[in-house]
Amino acid sequence: MKHLFEKILSSRQIFKGRYLKIEQDEVQAPDGRTYVREYIKHPGAALMIPILPNGKVVMVHQYRHALKQVFLEFPAGKRDKGEDSLVTARRELMEETGYEAKDWKFLTTIHPVIGYSDEHIDLYLAKDLTHVEQKLDHGEFLEVTEVDPKDLMQLVQEGKVSDVKTQIAAFWLDKFLRGEWN
Amino acid sequence: MKHLFEKILSSRQIFKGRYLKIEQDEVQAPDGRTYVREYIKHPGAALMIPILPNGKVVMVHQYRHALKQVFLEFPAGKRDKGEDSLVTARRELMEETGYEAKDWKFLTTIHPVIGYSDEHIDLYLAKDLTHVEQKLDHGEFLEVTEVDPKDLMQLVQEGKVSDVKTQIAAFWLDKFLRGEWN
Numbered sequence: 184m185k186h187l188f189e190k191i192l193s194s195r196q197i198f199k200g201r202y203l204k205i206e207q208d209e210v211q212a213p214d215g216r217t218y219v220r221e222y223i224k225h226p227g228a229a230l231m232i233p234i235l236p237n238g239k240v241v242m243v244h245q246y247r248h249a250l251k252q253v254f255l256e257f258p259a260g261k262r263d264k265g266e267d268s269l270v271t272a273r274r275e276l277m278e279e280t281g282y283e284a285k286d287w288k289f290l291t292t293i294h295p296v297i298g299y300s301d302e303h304i305d306l307y308l309a310k311d312l313t314h315v316e317q318k319l320d321h322g323e324f325l326e327v328t329e330v331d332p333k334d335l336m337q338l339v340q341e342g343k344v345s346d347v348k349t350q351i352a353a354f355w356l357d358k359f360l361r362g363e364w365n
Numbered sequence: 366m367k368h369l370f371e372k373i374l375s376s377r378q379i380f381k382g383r384y385l386k387i388e389q390d391e392v393q394a395p396d397g398r399t400y401v402r403e404y405i406k407h408p409g410a411a412l413m414i415p416i417l418p419n420g421k422v423v424m425v426h427q428y429r430h431a432l433k434q435v436f437l438e439f440p441a442g443k444r445d446k447g448e449d450s451l452v453t454a455r456r457e458l459m460e461e462t463g464y465e466a467k468d469w470k471f472l473t474t475i476h477p478v479i480g481y482s483d484e485h486i487d488l489y490l491a492k493d494l495t496h497v498e499q500k501l502d503h504g505e506f507l508e509v510t511e512v513d514p515k516d517l518m519q520l521v522q523e524g525k526v527s528d529v530k531t532q533i534a535a536f537w538l539d540k541f542l543r544g545e546w547n
Contacts, residue, residue: 184435187428187506198380202403203387203481205380210430218504221384222431223405223481246369247479248392249404253366254479294527295477296484297429297436299385299405303527322400324369340546345476345485347529354536364522 186213189220197221225302229272230259230348231309232290232356233282240332240356241280241312242349245325255330255338256349259304268305276309280327281317284309290355295347304348306355332356368395371402379403407484411454412441413491414472414534415464422514422538423462423494424531427507437512437520438531441486450487458491462509463499466491472537477529486530488537514538 189210198205204224212218233241246253260275262268269287276282290306319325330338335353338344344353358364371392380387386406394400415423428435442457444450451469458464472488501507512520517535520526526535540546 184426184428184508187426187435187508188433189428189430197382198387200379200387200389200403201401203405205382205385205387207382208430212504213506216504219383220430221382223385244366244369246366246371248371248390248402249481249483250476250479250485251370253369254476256479291524292527293529293532294432294436295529296482297432297438297528299431300478301431302478303432322394322398324395326366326369340540342473345474346479347475347477347533350475351529351532351536354533358522 189213189218192217196224221299223296223300223302225261225300226264227262227268227302228259228304229262229268229275229307230257230304230352231272231276231284231307232257232352233276233280233284233309233312235312235329238332239329240335241282242328242330242335243279243325244328254346254349255328255344256346257352259348269307272305272307272309277315278318278320279323279325281314282309282312283315285311285313290352293348293351306348306352308356308359332360371395371400374399378406403481405478405482405484407443407482408446409444409450409484410441410486411444411450411457411489412439412486412530412534413454413458413466413489414439414538415458415462415466415491415494417494417511419511420514421511422517423464424510424512424517425461425507426510436528436531437510437526438528439534441530451489454487454489454491459497460500460502461505461507463496464491464494465497467493467495472534475530475533488530488534490538490541514542
């Protein structure tokens with residue numbers, strides 16, 4: 184697939200906001216011509232599927248201003264600079280839900296926005312949970328809830344779990360609980 | 366969940382690049398304090414799962430400069446202004462793969478970037494295909510391929526289909542082919 188690659192001719196940051204940073208590259212495409220590509224630079228993130236001893240999963244309701252909606256999500260968060268995503272996962276699980284997990288399993292890495300961001304999200308299963316203490320970030324507001332995995336798949340089918348990272352995690356959980364993947 | 370909502374105090378476009386547009390809003394959060402939120406304004410998109418009479422699905426390999434990788438994807442594209450996403454789907458299926466489909470079924474709407482973009486993607490199943498003629502956009506380079514749905518799920522499990530819209534479409538297709546969803 185090397186013949187589809189584009190060669191970078193120049194690269195510069197063209198925007199730096201409070202949170203978002205945009206890179207603009209000039210590239211030479213397979214047809215030999217020059218094109219402009221723009222994309223968000225993102226540090227990467229981690230998501231966890233925290234499974235309680237009762238079989239339910241710990242999730243959060245969170246308002247997302249970009250869409251002016253409250254979403255049902257698995258806990259997740261951005262990596263601090265240079266941080267291993269498992270460290271992010273442990274930190275965010277504690278901060279957002281107040282749980283610590285002893286048993287962690289890496290599932291997969293996903294790319295949510297291949298058209299205009301270099302973001303990747305590492306997905307983990309988190310088991311053997313102990314409740315410690317929730318510590319939300321400044322300006323972060325969310326509600327923790329427990330959901331039965333069967334109900335979660337029903338919500339996915341009904342279009343009520345439209346956040347992609349959460350929907351993908353729900354499908355992976357479904358495969359695990361059926362014993363099809365391990 | 367109304368108590369999680371944020372009230373918009375002001376809203377302005379703070380960046381307009383060649384492709385990307387960023388909105389910056391000042392909001393009043395549930396704690397009564399003022400915060401800044403930034404997000405990409407996106408027109409929305411459509412994705413299709415084109416199923417051939419032989420049971421294989423039509424997919425594309427496409428280089429994505431934000432990640433400097435070639436991805437295996439279902440055909441998809443951005444809505445033109447005011448366009449119904451089914452019209453987008455028909456247009457993009459033809460442009461990217463050269464196929465026309467007579468039988469269309471809406472599946473679901475997903476939100477790929479709830480943290481920093483208002484993008485949504487409508488997913489469709491496209492059946493009863495006829496090959497007409499591929500018409501790629503200027504600066505668009507991709508390779509059409511046919512994939513067996515079983516092989517696709519294997520690739521998902523192995524982490525080789527990390528594009529979220531494609532992975533979600535693969536899971537929905539899996540549910541349909543097993544007769545669990547309809």
